[in-house]
Amino acid sequence: MLTKNQMAEIEISDITVDGLGVGRVDGMAVFVADMLPGEKGDIKIIKTAKNYAVGRSESVTEVSPEREVPVCKVFRECGGCTLQHLSYIGQLGIKHERVKSCMEKIAKCPVPVNFPLPAKQPLRYRNKTAFPVHRGENGVEIGCYKAHSHTVVDAKVCFLQSERADVCVEAVRRWMQEYDVPAYDETTGEGLVRHVVVRVTSYGDIMVALVINGTVIPHQRELVRALRLNVPEILSILLNTNRERGNVILGRETQVIFGTDRLVETIKGLDFSISLHTFLQVNHAQTELLYTQVLKFAKIFPDEVVADLYCGAGTISLLAAQLAQKVVGIEIVPEAVADARANAQANNIENAEFLLGDCAEIFPQILEKEGRLDVIIADPPRKGMDARVIRAISDSAAKRLVYVSCDPATLARDTALLMEQGWAAQVCQPVDMFPQTTNIETVLLFSREA
Numbered sequence: 038m039l040t041k042n043q044m045a046e047i048e049i050s051d052i053t054v055d056g057l058g059v060g061r062v063d064g065m066a067v068f069v070a071d072m073l074p075g076e077k078g079d080i081k082i083i084k085t086a087k088n089y090a091v092g093r094s095e096s097v098t099e100v101s102p103e104r105e106v107p108v109c110k111v112f113r114e115c116g117g118c119t120l121q122h123l124s125y126i127g128q129l130g131i132k133h134e135r136v137k138s139c140m141e142k143i144a145k146c147p148v149p150v151n152f153p154l155p156a157k158q159p160l161r162y163r164n165k166t167a168f169p170v171h172r173g174e175n176g177v178e179i180g181c182y183k184a185h186s187h188t189v190v191d192a193k194v195c196f197l198q199s200e201r202a203d204v205c206v207e208a209v210r211r212w213m214q215e216y217d218v219p220a221y222d223e224t225t226g227e228g229l230v231r232h233v234v235v236r237v238t239s240y241g242d243i244m245v246a247l248v249i250n251g252t253v254i255p256h257q258r259e260l261v262r263a264l265r266l267n268v269p270e271i272l273s274i275l276l277n278t279n280r281e282r283g284n285v286i287l288g289r290e291t292q293v294i295f296g297t298d299r300l301v302e303t304i305k306g307l308d309f310s311i312s313l314h315t316f317l318q319v320n321h322a323q324t325e326l327l328y329t330q331v332l333k334f335a336k337i338f339p340d341e342v343v344a345d346l347y348c349g350a351g352t353i354s355l356l357a358a359q360l361a362q363k364v365v366g367i368e369i370v371p372e373a374v375a376d377a378r379a380n381a382q383a384n385n386i387e388n389a390e391f392l393l394g395d396c397a398e399i400f401p402q403i404l405e406k407e408g409r410l411d412v413i414i415a416d417p418p419r420k421g422m423d424a425r426v427i428r429a430i431s432d433s434a435a436k437r438l439v440y441v442s443c444d445p446a447t448l449a450r451d452t453a454l455l456m457e458q459g460w461a462a463q464v465c466q467p468v469d470m471f472p473q474t475t476n477i478e479t480v481l482l483f484s485r486e487a
């Protein structure tokens with residue numbers, strides 16, 4: 038039995054989704070920050086609970102050959118990156134093991150899991166970042182939250198976003214300091230500036246939005262001038278009003294204070310118009326790789342009808358529509374459906390239809406209405422698919438199902454349900470959309486059991 042303050046030499050055998058090393062003493066799991074699988078260390082137990090303990094590494098006695106010096110100075114405080122101390126190939130290995138383990142242990146499914154498709158650019162890959170703003174003892178603080186908290190870790194550089202985005206954030210910080218612009222205080226609900234959101238397209242065009250607890254900012258002209266002077270690639274500066282308490286970043290009302298309210302992004306040859314609210318995968322290069330993989334698994338023939346469930350702004354639907362007879366996309370967010378319809382028009386695609394609503398309600402209705410359905414593509418949020426959607430997928434006559442998931446655990450849970458209903462998992466391809474973190478995107482191909 039472990040006790041608080043006890044010292045133990047522990048070998049780390051695993052890593053959690055939060056990036057904590059996991060070792061075992063007499064069968065009890067001990068979680069240790071900043072320790073990697075394969076490492077041994079002298080660990081001081083700092084907390085004990087019924088089924089686990091938490092330790093602090095006092096010294097690492099056996100260092101993993103995959104250990105690296107993190108590029109970011111605030112890596113140990115910030116909750117944004119959890120794997121910067123591990124080589125990129127080591128990160129991919131851990132993600133591969135995680136997907137395999139979920140398939141084996143949760144889905145009980147012997148599907149082959151390929152090695153994750155790596156990112157060519159494992160740093161500075163994000164095309165959108167929302168940084169919380171806070172006023173601390175040393176002035177304006179802008180950065181990421183500390184893990185599991187709302188404490189802002191002040192950072193002048195974030196190695197996940199583009200260098201131009203760093204410059205935008207710095208310009209906002211200097212403007213707030215110079216004109217004494219108040220930051221929002223979430224404990225009192227007072228103050229003004231809540232978040233700085235920066236979007237950057239693959240063309241280098243930039244949108245900057247200040248999320249504010251109000252409708253106007255002081256010294257607006259000075260902010261616009263400072264941002265444009267420092268970053269001439271800015272095409273859009275917005276004020277978004279969010280007066281609600283809570284964790285939701287964006288409010289519904291947005292005003293343009295410079296330029297346009299939209300940018301254009303091109304994905305695999307199609308143009309997509311992006312507003313502040315549009316959901317877009319955060320890593321452009323890996324999105325192209327992900328979608329290529331989806332289409333490869335979907336193997337769509339020209340006479341086939343495709344359903345794209347949880348379709349967002351219609352990115353996958355419109356790529357699939359170029360191959361299919363018809364695509365029907367379903368999405369619950371009205372703005373995303375409007376974006377999808379506009380994107381279809383802008384790309385002269387006439388065989389894609391977009392329906393607004395919950396997949397659990399709309400998809401069964403489509404099955405009754407559409408005479409034919411050959412391929413289903415589903416890309417649900419982290420929580421996975423509703424059981425009603427899984428039932429409808431199984432009731433359909435579709436021959437292939439391509440499931441895209443950002444959470445291997447819910448993917449595995451849904452895989453077990455799909456297998457019970459006659460689907461066979463054929464092959465699983467993880468795609469590393471989120472280097473430096475434990476997150477992984479996975480594409481899984483199902484077909485009807487023979």
Ligand SMILES: C[S@@+](CC[C@H](N)C(=O)[O-])C[C@H]1O[C@@H](n2cnc3c(N)ncnc32)[C@H](O)[C@@H]1O
Binds near residue numbers: 346348416
């Ligand atoms: C992971 S995103 C995928 C979007 C798109 N496939 C893409 O690659 O950009 C999941 C989408 O599902 C939508 N969504 C969440 N719950 C839904 C539901 N019950 N019915 C329909 N759409 C839903 C979200 O609004 C979001 O756009």
